[in-house]
Amino acid sequence: MAGSNHSDTDEAVTAWIRETLDKAVQEITSLGVIDDKLVEARPVWSVPYKVMIGQVRVANDQSTFRWIISGDLPTDHISSTVAATPREAVRYFSIKWQRDATRYNDPAARKAHGLDETLDWNQLTEKLVAKAEELYDMAGDDRLWRQTDNS
Numbered sequence: 001m002a003g004s005n006h007s008d009t010d011e012a013v014t015a016w017i018r019e020t021l022d023k024a025v026q027e028i029t030s031l032g033v034i035d036d037k038l039v040e041a042r043p044v045w046s047v048p049y050k051v052m053i054g055q056v057r058v059a060n061d062q063s064t065f066r067w068i069i070s071g072d073l074p075t076d077h078i079s080s081t082v083a084a085t086p087r088e089a090v091r092y093f094s095i096k097w098q099r100d101a102t103r104y105n106d107p108a109a110r111k112a113h114g115l116d117e118t119l120d121w122n123q124l125t126e127k128l129v130a131k132a133e134e135l136y137d138m139a140g141d142d143r144l145w146r147q148t149d150n151s
Helices: 010-030 086-104 107-112 121-140
Strands: 039-047 051-058 066-071 073-079
Touching: 010 039, 010 051, 010 066, 010 073, 039 066, 039 086, 051 086, 066 086, 073 086, 073 121, 086 107, 086 121
Parallel strands: none
Antiparallel strands: 039 051, 051 066, 066 073
């Protein structure tokens, strides 16, 4: 996993990664993304206190998994079929969030998806675009990927 510029101990970083992974797994299982009660999850890459990329799968299915992302950004998930490596997953999330922001800016699309019109969608989409751009920059920063296998 990527190194940290923080002066925190390894134990604090490990605790943050574990808590972030647990929260992300709980969120996607509560949404029914994975409908099995027994799942396996592991962190794969992180920039501590910013972003954690992990893999989650049904415990008895070793053939497929979902990439999950969480941290100081929205928790989200994608199929392993759209990204082979954590770096590709980060790029994919970046592009996905850019598209999502465009869709959320369209009142007709929001209505079609049953989204709450009382929310400040301009502010929410601006934040999503900012996080997408941050991810895009991370995906392009070779220094963050030096210690990661298969990036």
